[in-house]
Amino acid sequence: MKEYAKENWELFNKYYPELSKKIQEEEQVETVWTEDINNGEKVIALTRGNRAWYLNSRLDPDGAAQIYSDRYKSRIYLCYFIFGFGDGKHIRKLLEKCDETNQVIVFEPSMEIFIEAMNNFALKDILMDTRIAVCFVRQSTDLKDFILSKITYSHLDLIEYCILPGYDVLFPELCSQVIDGIIAASVTIRSNDATIRVFKREFPQNMLFNMKNMIKGCNCVQIKEKLKRLDLSGIPAIIVSAGPSLDKNVMELKKAQGKSLIIVVDSALKTVIRAGIRPDIVISIDARVPDKFFEGIELEGMNWICMNQTKPWILKNFKGKVFYCGGFNEKWDKIVEEELGYTIDPIRDEGGSVSTTSFAIAKYFGFKTIILVGQDLAFTDGRSHTSEIVNAIGDNDKYIENRSQVIVEGIHGEELVTDMQMMLYKKWFEKQIEDNKGEVLVIDATEGGARIYGAEEETLSDAVKKYCLMEVDLFDCIDMIEPPLDEEKRGRLNKKIISMKGEMLKLKEKLSKTIRQIQKMRDEFALSMGDIKNKKEILLRLKSINEEYEKEEMLEWLQFYAAEEEYELFENIYKDEDMSEEELINKSQRLYEAYYQKTDLFIEDYEAYAV
Amino acid sequence: MDARELEGKIDHASILMYQNQEEEALREMNALFPYLKALIGDDLFNSNKQAAAIGISMMRELIDGYKNCDMLLMADCLQEKAIIVLGIYESLRDTVD
Numbered sequence: 001m002k003e004y005a006k007e008n009w010e011l012f013n014k015y016y017p018e019l020s021k022k023i024q025e026e027e028q029v030e031t032v033w034t035e036d037i038n039n040g041e042k043v044i045a046l047t048r049g050n051r052a053w054y055l056n057s058r059l060d061p062d063g064a065a066q067i068y069s070d071r072y073k074s075r076i077y078l079c080y081f082i083f084g085f086g087d088g089k090h091i092r093k094l095l096e097k098c099d100e101t102n103q104v105i106v107f108e109p110s111m112e113i114f115i116e117a118m119n120n121f122a123l124k125d126i127l128m129d130t131r132i133a134v135c136f137v138r139q140s141t142d143l144k145d146f147i148l149s150k151i152t153y154s155h156l157d158l159i160e161y162c163i164l165p166g167y168d169v170l171f172p173e174l175c176s177q178v179i180d181g182i183i184a185a186s187v188t189i190r191s192n193d194a195t196i197r198v199f200k201r202e203f204p205q206n207m208l209f210n211m212k213n214m215i216k217g218c219n220c221v222q223i224k225e226k227l228k229r230l231d232l233s234g235i236p237a238i239i240v241s242a243g244p245s246l247d248k249n250v251m252e253l254k255k256a257q258g259k260s261l262i263i264v265v266d267s268a269l270k271t272v273i274r275a276g277i278r279p280d281i282v283i284s285i286d287a288r289v290p291d292k293f294f295e296g297i298e299l300e301g302m303n304w305i306c307m308n309q310t311k312p313w314i315l316k317n318f319k320g321k322v323f324y325c326g327g328f329n330e331k332w333d334k335i336v337e338e339e340l341g342y343t344i345d346p347i348r349d350e351g352g353s354v355s356t357t358s359f360a361i362a363k364y365f366g367f368k369t370i371i372l373v374g375q376d377l378a379f380t381d382g383r384s385h386t387s388e389i390v391n392a393i394g395d396n397d398k399y400i401e402n403r404s405q406v407i408v409e410g411i412h413g414e415e416l417v418t419d420m421q422m423m424l425y426k427k428w429f430e431k432q433i434e435d436n437k438g439e440v441l442v443i444d445a446t447e448g449g450a451r452i453y454g455a456e457e458e459t460l461s462d463a464v465k466k467y468c469l470m471e472v473d474l475f476d477c478i479d480m481i482e483p484p485l486d487e488e489k490r491g492r493l494n495k496k497i498i499s500m501k502g503e504m505l506k507l508k509e510k511l512s513k514t515i516r517q518i519q520k521m522r523d524e525f526a527l528s529m530g531d532i533k534n535k536k537e538i539l540l541r542l543k544s545i546n547e548e549y550e551k552e553e554m555l556e557w558l559q560f561y562a563a564e565e566e567y568e569l570f571e572n573i574y575k576d577e578d579m580s581e582e583e584l585i586n587k588s589q590r591l592y593e594a595y596y597q598k599t600d601l602f603i604e605d606y607e608a609y610a611v
Numbered sequence: 612m613d614a615r616e617l618e619g620k621i622d623h624a625s626i627l628m629y630q631n632q633e634e635e636a637l638r639e640m641n642a643l644f645p646y647l648k649a650l651i652g653d654d655l656f657n658s659n660k661q662a663a664a665i666g667i668s669m670m671r672e673l674i675d676g677y678k679n680c681d682m683l684l685m686a687d688c689l690q691e692k693a694i695i696v697l698g699i700y701e702s703l704r705d706t707v708d
Contacts, residue, residue: 051679057629059687067629165631165682 004122011127012118022139023111030112034120037061044087044116046170053166055086055113062089064165069093072160076101079155081147081182083107083175084164085114085134088123094162095129100543102131105150109137109167109174137174142348143181144188153193153567156186191352196563202287202309204560204602208610209312211328214336215485215493220305220325220361221345222481227365227474235474236260236369236443236467237362240279241355242267243376244383245448250275252460253373259468260371263305263362265354266293266314268374270388273297280475281323283358284310293389294318303478305361312609321479325361326350331553335496339489351428359432369441371463376449377426378408378418408450411457416450430454443467497610500554501603507554508599511592514545518589525585539581542588561598565591614701617646621689621697628686640677640685647673650696655703662699669696 013020031047037058044055057064068090072080074097085091085108095104108114114136117123126132135146151159161182168175196203238260240246240253250271253262257277264272264279266289272279274297282299285307294314302320308328315322326347327333337343347364350357355375362370374386379400403419408426410416418426433442433454444455445463458466485493521538528534549555559566612620624643627636650656651666669692676685 053681054683057683057687059690064629064683064686067626068631071630071632163631165629168631168633169680 002119004124005119008118008123008127011124015127016134019134019136022136023115026111026139028112028115030110032110032112032116034116042087042120044113044120046110046113048170053170055084055164055166056089061087065089065093068165069097072097072162074098074102075158077155078158078160079103079105079151080160080162081105081107081178082162082164083109083171083178084167085117086164086167087117087121088126089121090164091126091132095126095131098131100131103150103155104129104132105147106132106134107137107143107174107178108134109171111136111139137171137178143178144184145348147181147185148188151185151189153189156189159186193563193567196560199287200563201561201601201605204557205605205609206287206309206312207328208606209315210306210308210310210324211332212494212497212610213312213315213322214324214328215490215497216483217322217324218481218483219340219344220323220347220364221342222484223323223478224345224365226477226481230472230477232366233368234470235367235472236371236463237365237367238262238371238373239355239358239362239375240264240268240272241358241372241374241376242271242386242389243374243378243446243449244380244386245376245446246271246374246386249373249445249447249460250277252464253277255461256464256468258471258473259464261362261365261367261474263358265358267354267389268386269293269299270295270297271374271386273299274388278475279303280478281305282320283354283361284314285325285354285357287311289314290389301479303475307357321481323478323481329553329556332496336493339493340484351425351432353425356425356428359429363432363436363440368439369443369467371443371445371460371467372429372452372455373445373460375429375444375446375452377422377429377452378410378416378450380410380416380448411444411446411449411451418450422450426450426452500610501606503554504557504599504602504606507552507558508596510552511596511599514549515589515592515596517545518542518585518592522582522585522589525582535581539584542585546588555595557602558595558598561601562591562594565594612646614697618694618697620646621693625686625689628682628689631682633680633682636682636685637677637680640673643689644673644677647693647696650700653700656696656700659699659703662696662703665692665699666696669693 032044034042034044035054035058037043041061043058043061045052046055047053072094076099080094080098080102082091082094082104085106091104091106098104133150135143137143140146159182161179163175238253238256240262242265246268253272253275254277256262262277262280264282266282266284266286269279269282270293279302281303283305287309289311291313294317299318299320302318304315304320304322305325306315306322307324307326327344333344345364347357347360350360359370382400384396384399400417403421405417405419406423407415408418408423429442430453433452437454442455443463444452444457445460447459451457521542525535525538528538620639620643624636624639627639647670651663651670656666657663669688672688672692673685675681676688
């Protein structure tokens with residue numbers, strides 16, 4: 001092995017151990033080779049059909065890479081998403097125009113090309129560059145998650161998507177997948193940010209309550225493990241949502257009782273209970289679920305699935321077993337998992353609604369047949385929801401009027417009115433059906449509403465006759481699961497909760513010092529005038545402060561409370577190319593002042609919800 | 612179009628190709644084809660067997676690259692063979708003049 005190849009692999013194994021493992025496990029399918037060209041240069045090629053494709057210029061590879069890089073502007077905080085690694089020359093040229101504020105995320109669709117590059121080109125500078133991250137597209141299970149780990153709200157308008165020559169033609173589907181992943185991640189970030197700004201204090205309040213509550217509760221991993229002992233191929237999961245069509249066929253669920261897992265979303269609960277049906281599981285995950293959803297019904301003894309944002313009022317008022325699903329934040333999840341002795345699995349891609357989350361959970365549990373009921377995803381017969389809750393969210397007609405409406409095809413081929421949000425959920429279901437073809441059978445037994453492409457359409461009566469064949473009491477099966485943490489472990493977790501107040505007070509003190517530091521820096525900067533060296537040094541000190549705070553775990557809480565201030569600042573702070581350095585320092589100071597002010601809100605909520 | 616102008620267009624098209632600006636690159640290549648075809652179809656050019664061979668090889672590569680959207684193949688071919696062909700054509704014309 002050539003000396004630089006050895007060095008490449010040593011560095012790769014060190015900085016990318018997970019990817020290195022994937023390379024060793026995967027079978028190579030592409031025919032890739034390296035050709036010598038003029039002046040001691042080399043170029044990577046691959047065969048596709050009967051044709052050889054060269055992944056760089058055979059005349060002047062460095063020159064071609066420079067020309068490619070000249071296409072893209074350089075600016076601070078820009079994040080380059082590059083489809084293709086090639087021989088590394090294009091990446092190197094792009095890195096030359098970047099500074100330490102930039103990121104370069106490389107999506108390589110062919111592991112074989114990457115291996116060829118590693119064996120034939122000196123890549124030490126690229127592999128050691130901390131601004132770079134590499135993802136092998138074919139081997140990646142969740143591109144959206146990978147992208148979400150690299151960018152935040154402030155990057156959304158600062159992304160440059162680049163495709164190396166030849167890669168879009170050679171790998172069109174994987175290229176589309178990456179673009180879809182970037183779009184999906186961007187939508188998630190915008191939606192999460194908007195949600196946090198809308199919900200403001202409710203988010204941290206609910207999270208504090210649920211962190212405390214989950215110590216004595218159960219979790220969804222336990223349900224999954226319990227269900228593993230059954231053969232789920234003959235047992236469907238039925239997801240009952242609150243669409244208007246639920247009124248038509250809810251009674252049919254009686255025949256499915258004891259022969260399926262009936263998962264009822266909170267908004268459908270009234271309709272289901274009043275029809276005399278007992279859900280096996282109720283799911284409630286939204287921070288602002290209307291109390292009216294639960295008015296006038298007996299809810300003792302239910303099995304609840306909740307998440308970190310479940311409204312505390314529900315759990316305070318209704319006795320029943322609670323199974324928490326998904327995590328809270330990195331620090332808390334790690335502590336809980338240490339006590340549990342196993343990982344709390346995140347529910348990947350929950351889709352953004354309680355119904356889509358129910359679907360994701362049913363899939364997570366291992367169900368191979370999922371029946372959708374009440375999943376109208378349209379304003380069927382001019383109504384937004386099942387009659388039991390249609391006015392729980394205010395006047396029905398006004399509600400529909402105020403939505404951004406679109407037309408979709410109904411299950412009878414008719415045109416139906418829906419809104420943009422339901423349209424997104426519909427597309428989510430359709431993608432899930434497509435992605436899980438052959439693994440999960442999805443039946444739309446709504447008997448109304450929008451057509452969900454890819455789902456098999458049946459009446460609920462027929463679906464029950466066809467798929468609910470085995471007698472199995474899943475309610476009891478789940479109800480018998482006991483909380484996993486003993487008194488000692490609960491005691492340790494409770495101590496961690498108690499320590500949060502002290503940690504926040506420490507952070508408050510630190511923020512106070514930082515604000516004074518930044519004020520001093522502002523004064524120094526103003527006096528620096530033409531002293532560019534001193535100005536640069538001050539900016540580097542500010543950058544260092546920001547980097548230090550990125551590691552502060554309690555800051556995540558303050559970001560909920562200061563969401564509005566962050567939004568106002570970050571809308572400008574990275575995008576405004578003409579922003580002066582003084583302004584940058586001023587804005588940073590204002591942000592830290594906002595965090596400082598919010599520490600008191602956290603302590604107030606901590607005492608109300610977590611003690 | 613004179614030689615300098617044509618060379619400029621060849622360079623411009625090559626840059627677009629090296630930069631993987633596919634749509635514009637293919638448009639520019641499509642616009643260049645008639646000029647290059649006229650060049651190699653010229654009797655004076657064809658009187659030189661070596662030049663004629665390079666010309667045919669150039670067109671084959673460009674057409675193959677165009678059909679397959681192979682930007683790098685087209686760019687290299689333009690920067691190498693098309694420039695050579697243009698150079699030969701100009702020198703043959705100068706000799707006649």
